[in-house]
Amino acid sequence: MYNRFKYVEYFGGPNFGKKFLQKQATKQKKKFSAGLSVQKTVNIETDVLDAMKSNDFFNRYLDPNESVFLSRLSMLYGKLDLDEQKALFLNLVRAYVYLPPSAYESLYNKAYAKVRKEFPNAKRIVWLPTTFQFFQKVSSNGESFITLNDTKSSDLMLYLTHGVFQYAHTGGNAQSILKNASICSFNNSLGIRPKNPNDTIVMLIDDFIGSGQQCMKAINKYEKNGIKVDGVMSLAILETGLNLLKKRPNIHVFVGCVAKDASKIASTDELKNLSASLGISKFLPNSTALITMIRTPNNTLQIFRNKTKSAPFPRGI
Incomplete structure (x- = not known):
C-alpha cells in the first residue's frame, strides 16, 4: 500500500x-x-x-x-x-527519518564525498552488496570461483551507483566498476584487486544499515574468501550499527545520515x-x-x- x-x-x-x-x-x-x-x-x-x-x-x-x-x-x-x-x-x-526515492541521490553524494576525501588516490572503486548468499562453484577447467545471488536493497544501491557515475560529474579520477552481485562472478580476489592493489578500494554499499550484524557478516564472508574490504557506504544507518562497525579498525564507514532509535x-x-x-x-x-x-x-x-x-x-x- x-x-x-x-x-x-x-x-x-x-x-x-x-x-x-x-x-x-x-x-x-x-x-x-x-x-x-x-x-x-x-x-x-x-x-x-x-x-x-x-x-x-x-x-x-x-x-x-x-x-x-x-x-x-x-x-x-x-x-x-x-x-x-x-x-x-x-x-x-x-x-522520524523519512527518506523517499527523491532523497537518495543527495544522500549518496554526501556519503560518496566522504569516501573520496578518505581515499583521494583511489583510481578504481569496486562496489559490492552487504546482503547476499555465497555460492562456491567450480568451472569446467577445475578453477574455483564465487558467485553472489540474492536481490536486496543493496542491489538497488549498486544500480544507483552506476547511474550516478554514468550521468553525474563526480570529480576525482575514480573509475566505478559495477559489481552487481546478482549477475556477476569473479575469480576469488584476483577480479577485485588487479596488479596494483593500492589503486583499488573495495566498498560495501547499502541504503540502510540497522544493527550492523548483517553488514558485519558480509565483511567477514568477503574476507574469508580473500576479498579485503576497505569500507562501508550507506545512505542511512542506526547509531547501533555505526558503533558496531567502528569496532573494526580497518573498516571505514561513510553515511548520508544517522537515523534515530526509539530506544534512545x-x-x-x-x-x-x-x-x-x-x-x-x-x-x-x-x-x-x-x-x-x-x-x-x-x-x-x-x-x-x-x-x-x-x-x-x-x-x-
Whole structure:
C-alpha cells in the first residue's frame, strides 16, 4: 500500500501524484473524524501537524498539511488517552527519518564525498552488496570461483551507483566498476584487486544499515574468501550499527545520515506500553528504528509500520 503512494509521483507525473495523495488524505481524514467531535479532531491534527512541521525530513520531502501521513498519524494519536503517551508519540514523530526515492541521490553524494576525501588516490572503486548468499562453484577447467545471488536493497544501491557515475560529474579520477552481485562472478580476489592493489578500494554499499550484524557478516564472508574490504557506504544507518562497525579498525564507514532509535528516546517499558495502547500485542524490542525509505525496514518501530491500512508507513505492499 505504502509503496504505491511512493511511486505514484514517478509513474503518473507530479500533478497526478499530488491529486492522488490528496484524495487518499481526504479518505483517511473522513475515516479518522468519524465519531469524534470537530474540536477534538482539530486538536489532534494540530498536535500531530506541529510535530511533523518540526521534523526537517517531513518538511523537506512532503507537505505535512496535505499528507496522507498526517491523517494516519492522527488516527494513532487519537487512540491515546494518557498524556505521557501522547507526549512520547509526538516526540517519536519529531525524530522520524523519512527518506523517499527523491532523497537518495543527495544522500549518496554526501556519503560518496566522504569516501573520496578518505581515499583521494583511489583510481578504481569496486562496489559490492552487504546482503547476499555465497555460492562456491567450480568451472569446467577445475578453477574455483564465487558467485553472489540474492536481490536486496543493496542491489538497488549498486544500480544507483552506476547511474550516478554514468550521468553525474563526480570529480576525482575514480573509475566505478559495477559489481552487481546478482549477475556477476569473479575469480576469488584476483577480479577485485588487479596488479596494483593500492589503486583499488573495495566498498560495501547499502541504503540502510540497522544493527550492523548483517553488514558485519558480509565483511567477514568477503574476507574469508580473500576479498579485503576497505569500507562501508550507506545512505542511512542506526547509531547501533555505526558503533558496531567502528569496532573494526580497518573498516571505514561513510553515511548520508544517522537515523534515530526509539530506544534512545524512551525506555523499553514505555515503548511497550505505547505499542499496547495502539493495538500491538507483541512488542519487538529489537525493532525500534525510526525510519522509512523506499521501503520501511523491518526493524522500524511497529506502531509506524504494522501491516494495517491505517499504519502511517506500512511495510506490506
